[in-house]
Amino acid sequence: EIVLTQSPATLSLSPGETATLSCRASQSVGTSVAWYQQRPGQAPRFLMYDAVKRAADMPARFSGSGSGTDFTLTISSLEPEDFAVYYCQHRDSWPMFTFGQGTKLEV
Amino acid sequence: VQLQQWGVGLLKPSETLSLTCAVSGGPFSGFYWSWVRQSPGKGLEYIGGMLHGESATYNPSLKSRLSISIDTSKQHVSLRLSSVTAADTAVYYCARGVVVGGTYLFDYWGQGTLATVSS
Numbered sequence: 001e002i003v004l005t006q007s008p009a010t011l012s013l014s015p016g017e018t019a020t021l022s023c024r025a026s027q028s029v030g031t032s033v034a035w036y037q038q039r040p041g042q043a044p045r046f047l048m049y050d051a052v053k054r055a056a057d058m059p060a061r062f063s064g065s066g067s068g069t070d071f072t073l074t075i076s077s078l079e080p081e082d083f084a085v086y087y088c089q090h091r092d093s094w095p096m097f098t099f100g101q102g103t104k105l106e107v
Numbered sequence: 108v109q110l111q112q113w114g115v116g117l118l119k120p121s122e123t124l125s126l127t128c129a130v131s132g133g134p135f136s137g138f139y140w141s142w143v144r145q146s147p148g149k150g151l152e153y154i155g156g157m158l159h160g161e162s163a164t165y166n167p168s169l170k171s172r173l174s175i176s177i178d179t180s181k182q183h184v185s186l187r188l189s190s191v192t193a194a195d196t197a198v199y200y201c202a203r204g205v206v207v208g209g210t211y212l213f214d215y216w217g218q219g220t221l222a223t224v225s226s
Contacts, residue, residue: 030209031210032211034207034212034213036151036213043200043216043217043218043219044143044216046212046214049208049210049212050207051210087150089151091211094164096167097141099150099151102150102151
């Protein structure tokens with residue numbers, strides 16, 4: 001079973017700053033990682049796929065990097081609406097899907 | 108694409124949780140219709156899912172109590188979780204599973220349904 005570990009658990013920044021969120025896999029997953037954003041009281045929203053590619057309509061300030069076991073979501077020039085919880089996800093051995101435990105990005 | 112879900116929100120221990128998710132605005136076939144839950148203040152947990160024409164697949168930790176089905180004619184996805192306990196208190200989401208690029212992910216989500224188990 002692949003475990004995804006996200007760090008930090010909480011990241012405190014201000015609008016305009018750059019956020020760097022980490023997701024580490026317990027074994028290599030290639031580039032098959034997705035990222036989601038979840039605002040309070042809302043369902044998760046799909047952000048990134050293949051570790052580095054943005055979903056349609058996602059702003060260019062969101063970028064992803066990494067392969068193998070280490071992945072990063074970077075959000076530059078933080079906007080007020082970016083403060084939320086972010087999750088990474090990978091499809092483990094069928095039929096399991098694994099999520100990281102989340103990073104809360106707070107003001 | 109919209110996923111609209113509903114079901115009973117308050118249950119007693121040992122009862123059965125039943126939720127339904129209606130899909131509209133897009134195709135139904137060819138996607139992995141899934142359920143994901145989130146316990147209060149916690150992260151996301153994959154429950155199980157189903158492709159049309161194939162058997163449902165389940166998180167091994169819930170398999171003995173779980174049943175997922177789809178009704179293609181209505182474009183509905185249903186979940187039944189039996190013998191619930193307080194540990195099953197969570198927001199339950201239906202979600203559309205799909206391969207995008209090389210990643211199997213969930214691109215559309217329902218609004219979530221809070222199921223509370225309490226005596």
